[in-house]
Amino acid sequence: MLSDRQKMILSAIVDDYIRSAEPVGSRSISKRGDVGFSPATIRNEMSDLEELGFLEQPHTSAGRIPSEKGYRYYVDHLLQLSKVTAPDYNMLRSYFAERLQEVEQVIQQVATMLSGLTNYTSIVMGPEVFNTTLRLLQVVPLSDTSAVAIIVTSTGQVENKVFQIPQGVPMGEIEKFVNILNARLAGVPLLHLRSKMYNEIGEELSKHVSGYEDLLKVFEGVVDDDKEDRIFLSGATKMLAQPEFKDVEKVKTFLELLDETPTLVKLISSAPDGLQVRIGSENTLEAINNCSLITATYAVDGKTLGTIGILGPTRMEYGRVIGLLEHFSKDMAVMMQRWYK
Template sequence: MLTDRQLLILQVTVDDFIQTAQPVGSRQLSKKEEMPYSPATIRNEMADLEDMGFLEKTHTSSGRVPSQKGYRYYVDNMLSPNQLSSSEIAKLQSVFAERRVESEQLIRQSAEILAELTNYTTILLGDDVQRHRVRKFSMVPLSSENAVAIIVTDNGHVQNKLVNIPVEVRMEELERMVEEINSHVVGSYLFELPTILQRVMQSLIHQSHSRLVEVFESLTAQVGSGSEQKVIYGGKMQLFNQPEFSDWQKARNLLEFMHQLEEHPRLIVPHSSGLSIRIGSENEMDSMEACSIITATYSFGEQQKGQIAIIGPTRMDYRRVISLLDYVTGDMSAELAKIFNSK
């Protein structure tokens, strides 16, 4: 159990290191307005905090810096809401003031504004395309052997799928197939298409359209892919301006993580919804040991969820980032609801 004096020294140490990125010494802390203790008293308490694992030294002659345990204690016990400035609020509100028809535009601009305000890298996972509903299906022949199937969703997303067309299939048969597919798929989710296409195929085969089997098989293989959750960055390279990432190995690790994220977006998704703060090794990825990730959840459409993640060094300004995320996720959820309800 930390004493009140130790709590104050730990909090001021973390706050100072967040602002300066420089190891904190006892004499430096004693000059703080809120610190009523002498350098000798502070030095002794900092040594005790180091023994308990809340602080650590970078090398023998330096001051001390927060450890991962220190940051975790700080985040869990010492954070209070940060008052956003009027200019910050105005900038955030500008994202939602423009008229839009596309949710992706809203998400992308939100990522950029958050990156600008925090000086960290922002990542947003857009909605899972497979949860969009089909607005229209069409097919445009390219040659005698293939065509492009075009699927437009209720969110304005367009998918183009190359489909093989056997030479014996007549144009009127293809048109009939498109008409039949449209009558069944409009209003359904994208992830439901393979099953629906199978039913339509069986129906047409019974109507002596067996030549269309190869077309359906090609089309089903194309639309049967998994989640297409988009990774949208704001300030992708901005984090490299932080002094921690002048270390080439840390910078390389961060680039490696971003590459992995493109292939596996759900790496940043926390185990539970709401606000999540993962510090250093809590990220369960060796490449992210020098980073903290704060993730918040926003909602859209029919009970769907997306994630906003801000990646910074472990000494990130947790209080300010959490306040910004809290503000943005509320407005974003409301604005996305408007967009989806207008479809």
């Protein structure tokens, strides 16, 4: 449990580090009008905060910087949300007051606006990822070794995917396999087909279908929906201007991640409903272990339609980003409600 003085000093260090990207010393903290403690007192408290894991000291003679634990405590207990400025709010209201012809246009524009307002990378996932479900799956043999899977979605889209029949698996077993998939997965969003196929019906398949493990591997590729046109990214290069990304290898790893659409979809869609803040290693992906991801879902009548995310350094303006995402998600929900009437 931190004392009030430690909380004040930790908050001041996080705020200064967000602005400067430089380690923060006791003297600079003592000069702040809202602190009121001597440099010696602040140094002692900073040392205690470091021992508790809330601060780190990059170099012996340098000041301190917040650790992941420090950022987490700051976001959970000390953060004061920044008010959305009048110009920003007016821009949001004027944009969402318009009714554009295509949902994709709206989502792309939202991604662009968020990136511009925050100077971070924005990722927006639209309604199709959550709403498009499996209606029917059929398999038609082409030869003794190959077949075509026909996937019909709830939107009426039909996709054909040719696959190689696993050696030794007769067509009758494939038909039983497909019948079980149709019975158990019809109405499931395409986004969740693969995980449900393994986690929820794997045991049933093992009881009724011989060679089911080989078929699972084949159909994993069949139901792996291409979502590249359903996730929108803006400001990928803005992160390169941040001091944390001077390392060439770090930049390369980050940009490679942004090119992997399925990984991005999994990253964004795995966030729980509502507003969530994941700091550093909480993101689980090594490529963004030094980043923070803030996501907000938008919903209509209790049903989640999409997710808006901001990806930036752990030295992020949390108050401003959270404030913007709260406004964007609410306005997106209102607009989508008009759209789906």
